[in-house]
Amino acid sequence: MQQSSRLKKRRISTFLLYCLAILVLLIMVYPFFYTAMSAFKTPEEFVSKPQYALPAGFYLGNIKYVLLESDNPRYFLNSLIILVCVLIPVLLFGSMAAFAICKLKFKGQRLMLSYFLMGLMIPLQVCLIPLYLTFGKLHLTDNMLGVILPQIAFDFPYTIYLFTNFFKFLPNEVLESCVLDGCSPFKMYSVVVVPMAKNVFLTLATMNGIFCWNEFVFAYTFTSSKKLQTVTLGLRDFVGMYGATDWGRTFTTITLTILPTFILYFFLSKYMLAGMTEGAVKG
Amino acid sequence: MKIGKNNFKTVLFFTAPALIIYTLIVFIPIIWSSVYSLFDWNGIGSMKFVGFNNFVRLFTRDREFLPALGHTVIYTVAQIVLQVFVGLLLAFLLSSIPKLRSFFQTLYYVPVVISSVAICQIFEKLMSLQPLGLINSILGAINPAWYDIKWLTDVNLCLGSAAFVEGYKYMAMYMVIFYAALLSVPDDLTEAAKIDGANGFRIAWNVKIPYIRHVIVANCVLVLNGSLRAYDIPYLLTGGGPGNCAQLLSPYMYKQAFSSMKYGYGSAVAVMIVLISLVFATVFRRIFERED
Numbered sequence: 001m002q003q004s005s006r007l008k009k010r011r012i013s014t015f016l017l018y019c020l021a022i023l024v025l026l027i028m029v030y031p032f033f034y035t036a037m038s039a040f041k042t043p044e045e046f047v048s049k050p051q052y053a054l055p056a057g058f059y060l061g062n063i064k065y066v067l068l069e070s071d072n073p074r075y076f077l078n079s080l081i082i083l084v085c086v087l088i089p090v091l092l093f094g095s096m097a098a099f100a101i102c103k104l105k106f107k108g109q110r111l112m113l114s115y116f117l118m119g120l121m122i123p124l125q126v127c128l129i130p131l132y133l134t135f136g137k138l139h140l141t142d143n144m145l146g147v148i149l150p151q152i153a154f155d156f157p158y159t160i161y162l163f164t165n166f167f168k169f170l171p172n173e174v175l176e177s178c179v180l181d182g183c184s185p186f187k188m189y190s191v192v193v194v195p196m197a198k199n200v201f202l203t204l205a206t207m208n209g210i211f212c213w214n215e216f217v218f219a220y221t222f223t224s225s226k227k228l229q230t231v232t233l234g235l236r237d238f239v240g241m242y243g244a245t246d247w248g249r250t251f252t253t254i255t256l257t258i259l260p261t262f263i264l265y266f267f268l269s270k271y272m273l274a275g276m277t278e279g280a281v282k283g
Numbered sequence: 284m285k286i287g288k289n290n291f292k293t294v295l296f297f298t299a300p301a302l303i304i305y306t307l308i309v310f311i312p313i314i315w316s317s318v319y320s321l322f323d324w325n326g327i328g329s330m331k332f333v334g335f336n337n338f339v340r341l342f343t344r345d346r347e348f349l350p351a352l353g354h355t356v357i358y359t360v361a362q363i364v365l366q367v368f369v370g371l372l373l374a375f376l377l378s379s380i381p382k383l384r385s386f387f388q389t390l391y392y393v394p395v396v397i398s399s400v401a402i403c404q405i406f407e408k409l410m411s412l413q414p415l416g417l418i419n420s421i422l423g424a425i426n427p428a429w430y431d432i433k434w435l436t437d438v439n440l441c442l443g444s445a446a447f448v449e450g451y452k453y454m455a456m457y458m459v460i461f462y463a464a465l466l467s468v469p470d471d472l473t474e475a476a477k478i479d480g481a482n483g484f485r486i487a488w489n490v491k492i493p494y495i496r497h498v499i500v501a502n503c504v505l506v507l508n509g510s511l512r513a514y515d516i517p518y519l520l521t522g523g524g525p526g527n528c529a530q531l532l533s534p535y536m537y538k539q540a541f542s543s544m545k546y547g548y549g550s551a552v553a554v555m556i557v558l559i560s561l562v563f564a565t566v567f568r569r570i571f572e573r574e575d
Binding site for chain 2: 213
């Protein structure tokens with residue numbers, strides 16, 4: 001008798017926990033659902049119907065405008081170019097440095113690691129003024145390179161940290177046998193280490209890729225002309241121009257800019273979440 | 284153990300690219316920033332050495348700096364509550380439901396991967412008054428007086444609104460870390476407590492929280508560092524707010540340097556941000572790690 005009442009109590013509490021979990025889910029996800037559905041509303045619907053009402057039909061005028069008549073496609077292209085130019089050097093140079101720090105023998109290895117990790121504590125705002133002035137002299141302001149370089153540099157601390165965490169546990173026996181086979185460090189890195197670290201590469205590509213797509217401060221500070229704007233800057237300007245008057249187009253633009261991160265995240269969320277916990281629980 | 288002999292060139296080949304980029308873009312500018320902070324300089328004319336005058340001025344004659352510092356402290360406390368405390372509660376919630384955990388975890392994490400610009404635009408619309416945004420239309424349905432709560436333009440509310448949005452965006456990041464830490468609590472500890480007759484709440488409070496204590500402290504330091512330098516959300520959402528009621532240190536530094544062209548003075552604010560972050564983090568660690 002007592003057993004069954006305890007079981008019942010347990011069921012009720014589990015049920016309540018699920019209700020709570022669903023409530024939190026609504027809070028975390030509803031704003032994005034609302035944004036996406038608002039992209040399909042006609043201008044009149046925003047005025048005549050309450051905000052939470054679903055769109056009456058699939059009105060495509062907003063999407064047509066944003067894709068064909070606004071500058072958004074260009075912003076997408078810019079962001080994509082920057083993304084590629086940031087990711088490749090960060091992953092390549094970051095993994096190379098981490099490999100050397102973990103597996104090669106030289107003086108000052110620990111010092112070099114602490115030097116890179118120090119970057120985790122540095123707020124990027126400190127570097128903003130000197131970078132702005134230096135880039136100005138080197139003609140790197142209003143130049144894609146001026147947005148790419150700082151992102152690469154500021155991605156290194158975290159990237160090298162996660163890579164070293166992984167490389168530390170690579171069995172030395174494997175690497176030793178490579179050396180006995182007459183393998184050079186270069187070949188060892190590219191043929192043995194990189195394939196073994198595939199998951200870490202994916203994790204870091206996802207994380208850095210999402211950070212890069214969402215980047216605002218460097219692009220905002222170092223570029224001024226419209227043709228170099230990234231999606232985040234473009235979104236801000238677009239909303240600045242139409243935001244008060246045209247909600248449909250605004251929500252459409254927001255939806256389109258977050259769509260790539262959404263897709264990437266849902267395919268690679270496993271890696272992204274792994275990177276988060278790996279970095280912080282041990283750190 | 285390390286592999287074989289490595290000559291200098293090999294090491295250089297592997298480390299030089301990262302080392303050079305990192306040194307030029309992260310390390311050297313920190314030194315320059317500290318140097319600039321001792322000068323009065325608008326970026327074009329000659330630099331005038333003023334010693335520590337910039338710092339003295341910040342604390343004695345600047346009408347915006349101390350309020351900005353105060354707002355930043357409030358903002359940071361709010362972030363600790365939202366990101367660490369609520370994040371921990373969410374992690375407990377996740378670990379206490381039997382199924383669908385990774386489904387909920389993945390979806391809770393969505394705000395973290397959305398750009399601050401997009402989040403701010405969405406919340407600007409949700410908190411809008413003209414036309415009536417979602418939040419006020421729901422609140423107004425409960426009590427008509429709540430139709431016109433000015434979330435982003437009321438002097439008393441705008442700092443809180445910005446803090447809420449920042450917390451909302453990053454909450455799940457810490458939830459994920461706490462969740463992983465909670466899963467690492469050994470089963471025999473919780474089983475032993477259960478046999479001793481402890482209920483779920485006591486197990487959480489007396490067993491699990493002490494076990495993951497170092498993760499909590501580490502997360503607090505991360506949140507502390509993150510919010511003392513918060514820039515994009517407060518700037519994008521409130522732009523400092525009416526009468527600078529939501530001005531924080533980082534946007535203030537930005538304003539001094541890039542709007543008023545006071546590079547020396549702006550650098551002094553930047554240096555203060557670093558110093559304050561370091562002091563807060565050190566003090567925090569001292570207080571909470573001393574007892575271990």
